[in-house]
Amino acid sequence: MAAKVRTEEKGASYREVIISLESGLGADERSFLLDVEKRFPRTDFSFAELGPERIVINLRSVALDDLKACLEQGDEPEKEEAAGPPAVGSKIIRAIENIRSYGIQGKKRVYVGYNAERKVKGRKQKEATTGKHFYATDNPFSKQNNDFPVGKADKGVCGDAQDVLRSLPDNCVDLILTSPPYNFGLDYESSTDGIEWQRYFEKLFAVFEECIRVLKYGGRIVVNVQPLFSSYIPSHHFVSNFFTSHKLIWKGEILWEKNNYNCKYTAWGSWKSPSNPYLKYTWEFLEIFAKGSLRKQGRREDIDITAEEFKKWVVAKWSIAPEKDMNKYEHPAMFPEELAYRAIKLFSFENDVVLDPFNGAGTSTAVARHLGRRFLGIDISKDYCDTARRRTHAGL
Template sequence: MRKGTETSSFGVSARIGHNADKFYQSNLYKGIELTEETDFTINRLNTDITNKIFFHSSESMIELPNNSVHLMITSPPYNVTKEYDENLTLQQYLSLIERVMKETYRVLINGGRACINIANVGRKPYIPLTDYINQIMTEIGFNNRGQIIWDKAASAGGSCAWGSWQSASNPSLRDVHEYILVYSKGSLKRVKGVDTISKIVFLEWTKSIWKMNTESARRVNHPAPFPEELPHRLINLYSFENDVVLDPFMGSGTTAIAAIKNGRRFVGYDISEEYIKIANNRIACVSNSLFK
């Protein structure tokens, strides 16, 4: 009989009949365990709750019962003095993220996924928001599924913030990437539903670097939209047809649009009436063209 390969100490390469037991039983994994959830109840959302954006803070998602959402995709405010940012201290900012992510945990089903698009900010010193948020997510109980690097290089503007020009005096890194942090609540597996992903894109999107152009703020009338391609990929990779996709920081409605186009339902929150209006207009345009 052919012997299965083992995980090498340098990571994982292509193989058949791979056996990773030795790796997961090694000292590296001592004290590191998956959080298990025993409640597999799914509370189906009524149609008067889905396909809506609620106008209040997602720190309290009172409209949503426990275990009712299959996938959360969001890009929170980065607290970098954008129009909608509240100039919070780092601690206040992280507390806001923690409150919203605790609510997200409550409303996700066992096996539901959470994907957070976030960048690190500043230079003097660099603030690794990804590290802090990852810590918060782990403390809440989310199981870490990995990180996607969003390579924005192709559409990144020619930022000149390189510090000392052509000199080792004080060169500064110019980030042309952001992150998508991926988590599961409880079970890593979902009970199978109707998949909507092709073989070719599955092979491509399970790789951890995604090249995607940025979205124009002017085009969608919001200061910090992500491109539709971002929720489009996450929805097809991490959810089944007719699932409910939550965005607790909905902005111009990009997650909702990707959800509708991919045969999912959405629910969202934003504290700006103006952005909700913009989102609802975009959603109506898409719905009209799809369902007329």
């Protein structure tokens, strides 16, 4: 029995899955399928036609693993031993698995109406009127991308990021993934007027200006940043403000749920009084920006993210435990490999160039190499550079 499959969305009610049958449908197969149908709510899964020339399924949503269990394994052991489940079951499963667009609701795949709330009415019109400000259509960036210089890729460089980046041409990096230092050797504690923080942001933004310059048109910058809680400085907002005022498009924000408290104060500020409660956070932020275009050019064969990864990771709250090997790598402020793994797979293609201008113990470069990306990691500390180099080339 050969099966040709066509699926079509019927309004908001169901998706019609049509499987053409070349050699008909036996009475046993028909009664097997009618038994299977009874196990699912009719509003979610039902047969509109059962042979002889085709099977038509009205499909709204289904727990695919449960359907597989019924259709491919059969659930009556004696019968199974005698004849095995009919082959038509596997064809139905394949037809449903081939439907690439669906939402997830608990165990179920939902095939209709799952993206209704995401559809923006009059999107083109909106882009035309708001584009100048919010999509930065008046950005000054050249669309001419350049190759990454031969001999500079797959390296760790020890030096000040601003200086090192000056040696790169414009528009040659696909993805920048980084987490900025908490200081640049400035003495914040003894500063009473906040001037050191001003210098801190001046230096950080000078490095970021170089980052913008070397980023390709369509490239992305992912910055892991947490507010400077104890100084009451919302650095994640400052960073977003910097990039958007430099005409990058704010692509989104991922909340990295670390499930541990940042708070070093034990009394929650004013304990049990509204006079000055201290807010506690168990998360940090990843702010994501795109240069020129939200869409990135890349070859189909260089996509390595799976459907399951994609669906899980586009939900912009990532629950990942903090890095546990900071003692081993002798670095106090690393992000975990899992975070770099997700960011690199979600925002870049294989063979892309990944840059971390504050590479620390080399998490970004080690993961980039593992994932078949080219990379450049920069850090001002020779010790961290040595660690990063060893770690990156040892492999994960």
